[in-house]
Amino acid sequence: MAKAPSLANSTALRDGAVFRRVEHLGSARSGLWEWRLQRLTALALVPLTLYFAASILWLAKSDQGTAAAWLGSPVPALLVILFVLAGLAHGLVGLRSVLLDYVHTRTWLIAAQLLIRAGAIILGGASVLAVLKLFLAR
């Protein structure tokens, strides 16, 4: 019998062989997509959150006009929208994994998942509309 190649020194991020093994004959179902989304959004959020945090510190003592002018200009508008969307997607994967650990009734699990998804969609929609309003009013 052919011996499977060793994956001892591989990790899922470094070597596609791990993904191929768990995806097809392995136990992974849709969860692998979530795992990937969590890591990809994490990578994107490193620069995006640092950018947003630095901007907020810079805006800390400014008035509404300054903040609105900043938020409506093209680069901040784009980066804040990306930050909010990546953050909410990342948060949804994380909150879902918390729910899966602590909510053991199917009804409550579905209800809680619907709630966090609806919350994320509302927060994301409101944020995007707010930024777009300022951007389009330029």
Add this chain to the structure above:
Amino acid sequence: MMERPISPFMFPTWYRFQITSALSILHRLAGIALAVGSILLAWWLVAVASGGQLFAATHAFIASPIGMLLLFGWSIAFFYHLCNGVRHLAWDAGYGFEIRDAYRSGYAVLAATAVLTVLAWLYVLLA
């Protein structure tokens, strides 16, 4: 009769305190706090876009003692989750799994969190 230990409730009753597991739980708690914080983020963006009374009320809330306390807590949660998240990404890429390395990176994350939080608030208070 003793209850059977069930997975996410192993700590601290069944497992001895370790910096690694404590940081892991803190990572999750910080993540939950940041998810809650996204409400204020969206609220602030809407307030900036609306201006007028909504912005004034939002600004007053943020500048109030409760608002500042929340912001302070969120800033710790943010810097901690960011630094420890980078530590997690390094593990995902296969680095730092030796126990000694995991301890060292854990302490480094705590130090970086403290330094970044203090720097951010010094900037707010002094600039």
